[in-house]
Amino acid sequence: MPSFVQTQQYESSSESDDTMDQQNVQEKTKIKLNFDWIRDKCFSNDTDAQIAIKREEQWSRYFTSKVQDGVKVHYRCNKVKFRGTQCNAAIYLFYPHNSDEVILFRANNEHNHTDSSKRYFFSEEMKQNIQELFDMRLKPKKIYEVLEEKNFMITRNQVNNYLTQLRKQKFGPSSLSLGELESWCQEKHTVPQSDDEPFVVSFHIHYEDDSDDDDEDVVDDVVGTSDCDRKFHPFGLAVCTDEKEPEFEFIFKSISDGVNRITGSAFTPEVLIADESGAIRNAFQKFFNKDKMVMCWSRMRRNVEKKLKSLKIDSKKTKEILDDIETLQLCESETVFRNASSLFLKQWNKTEQEFTQYFEKEWLTVLDSWYEGYNGAFTPSTNNQLEATNKVIKDEHTFRERHALSRFLTVASDIVNK
Secondary structure, X not given: OOOOOOOOOOOOHHHHHHHHHHHHHHHHOOOOOOOOEEEEEEEOOHXXXXXXXXXXXXXXXEEEEEEOXXXXXXXXXXXXXXXXXXXXXXXXXXXXXXXXXXXXEEEOOOOOOOOHHHOOOOOHHHHHHHHHHHHOOOOHHHHHHHHHHOOOOOOHHHHXXXXXXXHHHHXXXXXXXXXXXXXXXXXXXXXXXXXXXXXXXXXXXXXXXXXXXXXXXXXXXXXXEEOOOOOEEXXXXXXXXXXXXXXXXXXXXXXXXXXXXXXXXXXXXXXXXXXXXXXXXXXXXXXXXXOOXXXXXXXXXXXXXXXXXXXXXXXXXXXXXXXXXXXXXXXXXXXXXXXXXXXXXXHHXXXXXXXXXXXXXXXXXXXXXXXXXXOOOOOOOOOHHHHHHHHHHHHHOOOOOOOOHHHHHHHHHHHHHO
């Protein structure tokens, strides 16, 4: 290759740029390594050749080249990174056109990587460990920490990449077309004989725009009922693209149709226990024509605490106000609740007028169904058990990660099967 020597003479800026480009090309030019190939082994078929290479646990497929009398499949030493300077050692398998035999050729060069510990080789033992930890439902960060404790040489990217493969094997592809979703719903629409087998009570797929052919932006809602002992019994998961009144009306209709379809009887709930969502309340009243709706007490208390904090009321007064509200919550009848509420407003209106105006409007006029005597002794005052069920789903099944719809359907089916 000819060399270029820069002389001490006048150069225009364009000439200087050309010279610099030539120098950069020279610097990037890599010295091609010449291999002295030695015929090592001959195999009767490709399977035997692949097994032999795998047993050596140091080769990865590199590239394929076609020659006049056959095909060469080259392998590189995987103790060094793929991107970067390669090890001098190498092998290739030769597949002649006129025979079924496979011939292994080995380069007459020694391994020259100085620190093999820097190359994190993904062994079968490591894969097995990751799969076991994945089945134990550990998060990626924890899996990486456990592998480090076991002295496995691995990077976080390798862990995440392999977990992506495992999720695809277990949950299927991450995307789901509307046609595939409809087929899945139709397939699961028949009521099974087993109580532990999931099925679809009702479904409605609304298609609006060509760009929404693969809409993965969905939310799920747990639906259930409480018995006379105030124990919560979940009986379904609703998956919707939004949480507005039409979605909740569809949920209530699906529950009613499902109960009638399975038991032959009508579904007539006495009271709804929910948060302050107007969409849920309006849908319940519209579909069942009932207005008995309990406001979750714990949710109400959290909202009041936030308001007190935003008004910057001192901690001593905040505690006194919350204590009084807790006393109001224990009222066993509407008459007692109304009288006690009037006294509460009268007392705190003297010093905290802004708060009492908020409290009267939000919790004594619009949402006043948070006291114990609102609907009798058998109605729970909170939906905490439903929230606890949600927490179990997030902690033990979805790991608080946002799943694509296709994978969430698999997770939801596993929840029912257990």
